[in-house]
Amino acid sequence: MYQYNEQDQTLIEERVTQFRGQTQRFLNGELGPDEFRALRLMNGLYIQTHAPMLRVAVPYGLLASRQLRMLAKVARDYDKGYCHFTTRQNVQYNWPSLDRVPDLLAELATVQMHAIQTSGNCLRNTTSDHLAGVCVDELEDPRPYCEIIRQWTTLHPEFAYLPRKFKIAVSGSEHDRAAVQLHDIGVYLVRNETGEIGFRVLAGGGLGRTPIIGQTVKPFLEKKYLLSYLEAILRVYNLLGRRDNKYKARIKILVKETGLEKFTALVEEEWLQIRDDMLLGEDRIAAMQAQFTPPAYESNANSDTGLAQRLTDDAAFAKWFKYNSVDHRISGYRAVFVSLKAPDSPPGDIGADQLDALANLADDYSFGEVRSTHRQNLVLADVKHADLYSLWQRLDALKLATPNIGTVTDMICCPGLDFCSLANAGSIGVAKEINQALDDMDYIHDIGDIKINMSGCMNGCAHQSVGHIGILGVDKKGEEWYQITLGGSSENEAAIGDRLGPSVAKHQITESITRILDVYVQHRLEDETFLQTVKRVGLEPFREKVYANH
Amino acid sequence: MPIIKNQRILENTWTFVEDDAPLPAGDITVSAKRWTEDKAALLQHTGKLGVRLAPADNVAALGDDLPVIKLIELNFPAFNDGRTFSQARLLRSRYGYQGEIRAIGNYMTDQVFYLHRVGVDSFEFNNPKDMALALSAIKDFTIRYQASTR
Ligand code: SF4
Numbered sequence: 001m002y003q004y005n006e007q008d009q010t011l012i013e014e015r016v017t018q019f020r021g022q023t024q025r026f027l028n029g030e031l032g033p034d035e036f037r038a039l040r041l042m043n044g045l046y047i048q049t050h051a052p053m054l055r056v057a058v059p060y061g062l063l064a065s066r067q068l069r070m071l072a073k074v075a076r077d078y079d080k081g082y083c084h085f086t087t088r089q090n091v092q093y094n095w096p097s098l099d100r101v102p103d104l105l106a107e108l109a110t111v112q113m114h115a116i117q118t119s120g121n122c123l124r125n126t127t128s129d130h131l132a133g134v135c136v137d138e139l140e141d142p143r144p145y146c147e148i149i150r151q152w153t154t155l156h157p158e159f160a161y162l163p164r165k166f167k168i169a170v171s172g173s174e175h176d177r178a179a180v181q182l183h184d185i186g187v188y189l190v191r192n193e194t195g196e197i198g199f200r201v202l203a204g205g206g207l208g209r210t211p212i213i214g215q216t217v218k219p220f221l222e223k224k225y226l227l228s229y230l231e232a233i234l235r236v237y238n239l240l241g242r243r244d245n246k247y248k249a250r251i252k253i254l255v256k257e258t259g260l261e262k263f264t265a266l267v268e269e270e271w272l273q274i275r276d277d278m279l280l281g282e283d284r285i286a287a288m289q290a291q292f293t294p295p296a297y298e299s300n301a302n303s304d305t306g307l308a309q310r311l312t313d314d315a316a317f318a319k320w321f322k323y324n325s326v327d328h329r330i331s332g333y334r335a336v337f338v339s340l341k342a343p344d345s346p347p348g349d350i351g352a353d354q355l356d357a358l359a360n361l362a363d364d365y366s367f368g369e370v371r372s373t374h375r376q377n378l379v380l381a382d383v384k385h386a387d388l389y390s391l392w393q394r395l396d397a398l399k400l401a402t403p404n405i406g407t408v409t410d411m412i413c414c415p416g417l418d419f420c421s422l423a424n425a426g427s428i429g430v431a432k433e434i435n436q437a438l439d440d441m442d443y444i445h446d447i448g449d450i451k452i453n454m455s456g457c458m459n460g461c462a463h464q465s466v467g468h469i470g471i472l473g474v475d476k477k478g479e480e481w482y483q484i485t486l487g488g489s490s491e492n493e494a495a496i497g498d499r500l501g502p503s504v505a506k507h508q509i510t511e512s513i514t515r516i517l518d519v520y521v522q523h524r525l526e527d528e529t530f531l532q533t534v535k536r537v538g539l540e541p542f543r544e545k546v547y548a549n550h
Numbered sequence: 551m552p553i554i555k556n557q558r559i560l561e562n563t564w565t566f567v568e569d570d571a572p573l574p575a576g577d578i579t580v581s582a583k584r585w586t587e588d589k590a591a592l593l594q595h596t597g598k599l600g601v602r603l604a605p606a607d608n609v610a611a612l613g614d615d616l617p618v619i620k621l622i623e624l625n626f627p628a629f630n631d632g633r634t635f636s637q638a639r640l641l642r643s644r645y646g647y648q649g650e651i652r653a654i655g656n657y658m659t660d661q662v663f664y665l666h667r668v669g670v671d672s673f674e675f676n677n678p679k680d681m682a683l684a685l686s687a688i689k690d691f692t693i694r695y696q697a698s699t700r
């Protein structure tokens with residue numbers, strides 16, 4: 001994990017000082033609300049329905065145990081004892097009070113955490129694969145590049161007032177777990193014909209009101225040009241992106257309106273003028289890679305024999321093992337998912353005591369590190385086979401072992417009407433209702449890989465348009481209704497879901513979902529996943545069933 | 551009205567001239583439009599010459615004229631129009647502009663650090679009270695992660 005040096009630390013402390021002054025001036029009436037709004041957003045601070053909401057950055061999803069303990073402390077001292085993990089691998093607090101936010105940020109800074117650029121029309125947190133460095137299908141660890149990009153984006157003087165927010169994701173594996181194609185800039189590590197590793201760069205992807213899948217602007221970029229290419233894209237966007245209409249201000253609209261070919265030509269023209277002045281040296285890359293060297297794995301970890309026995313003896317453990325852990329590139333280790341989708345708790349939420357306990361588990365079993373995923377779960381990435389059983393028991397006692405990763409109850413869900421002032425409809429309550437309706441784990445496991453994403457409004461924070469099943473809250477004359485889409489995906493075969501039909505009322509949404517699942521079970525061929533069935537049979541059978549006597 | 555230049559408070563000696571107004575004596579700035587249309591007449595002026603740019607103006611259009619332009623005012627219609635930052639950066643880094651670049655209009659002291667980094671070296675504020683704040687805001691951060699003008 002990247003270790004802050006003195007400069008990194010100074011920067012976040014200076015940011016706290018700056019924000020303290022800004023907050024003070026706002027509270028004294030010396031800074032107008034519009035101005036303060038822009039400044040506080042760039043420190044992750046929204047004004048929500050009940051109180052400010054603060055979004056804390058978790059760069060590419062990596063957390064050390066001491067940082068988890070700080071998140072727990074902040075949850076206790078400044079909030080109501082819990083926090084929420086978001087689809088951008090960040091953390092949100094829903095109840096801090098404005099005047100105490102500078103103190104809160106100062107505490108975070110003591111463990112190298114901050115809220116810089118977690119909101120606002122600026123370069124946001126760079127996200128990545130939550131299995132980076134440990135998965136079996138990786139070409140190269142993306143995290144060193146994420147950190148290089150993090151530093152480049154942090155307080156970039158030219159791109160702090162963009163037309164709209166800007167998100168970058170990097171993935172280095174075959175299986176895209178970072179929704180790379182749905183980012184303003186997506187970066188894949190790839191190998192070219194001569195065997196050299198570099199980047200494929202996509203631009204113009206994004207969710208929200210007009211979901212669009214990113215397109216390739218550079219099929220192969222040499223590593224040394226990473227930052228110059230990003231800078232070229234950003235400069236073109238900063239100068240030409242629309243500023244007249246915030247719904248048309250994302251880079252995806254610029255790419256669409258300009259046309260991919262012309263947009264790419266503009267970027268290339270800009271890039272050719274700067275690329276030799278901003279080379280990313282091999283030494284810099286090597287130094288960054290040295291920050292992400294593998295932990296001290298035990299060479300005899302694969303000689304464990306107890307695991308096989310436990311798996312035969314304990315069916316509950318075996319289920320958890322199957323759904324909540326995955327293969328590791330080191331034999332004798334697995335990566336373990338910590339489910340934040342217990343049936344009775346809002347998706348992505350975690351309590352202060354759970355955070356503290358999890359920090360201990362990370363120290364005991366996984367080299368003191370935890371990762372957040374874009375599906376709002378956590379990962380202990382380096383667990384020895386011999387430790388899995390005791391880890392499972394301890395997670396289970398914390399209610400963090402629901403064996404539902406990748407299943408229908410592993411829903412992505414935004415805060416919705418309960419917290420968000422922009423919401424049209426509730427999402428947490430619906431998630432709970434769906435969970436109650438699907439209380440049979442065997443059934444859930446039988447229907448397998450189904451991703452439900454649910455957002456409380458068009459802004460689509462929960463990426464509903466790329467959910468296998470997407471649920472979108474809409475307002476109909478002051479009532480909460482829900483629009484359903486099917487067939488979306490944020491992975492390699494990225495796709496925007498198709499609308500099933502008219503939206504359904506709140507009392508019908510859960511039944512609509514269970515009916516959709518019934519249709520799948522009825523139509524699926526052997527081994528066919530939900531997404532494959534939807535592709536094969538189309539929407540009609542689902543339509544018929546969902547809208548029958550509604 | 552005083553301005554900040556090179557981190558010192560100085561009296562402003564420049565006057566902006568509207569497109570249809572006659573040229574007064576002394577140092578003047580004009581719009582990009584007037585600069586292009588009226589260049590010959592402007593070059594006869596005895597005071598120093600400057601241009602005021604709006605965010606949509608393309609700095610490349612000033613091209614070969616930069617050596618005679620002693621001041622470029624970058625006007626913020628609203629503080630969140632970030633094109634200004636790219637304009638300054640391009641003027642300095644790409645076109646090698648050596649004259650004064652001044653931020654004017656509706657922007658915040660909180661943006662002075664970034665403006666200074668992309669090459670703006672003087673600042674005019676609608677509210678003179680902002681000057682003291684701006685002088686300290688230039689030094690908000692001692693750390694720089696990216697290459698820029700400075
Ligand atoms: S999707 Fe809408 S309701 Fe949900 S968090 Fe985002 S803005 Fe709020």
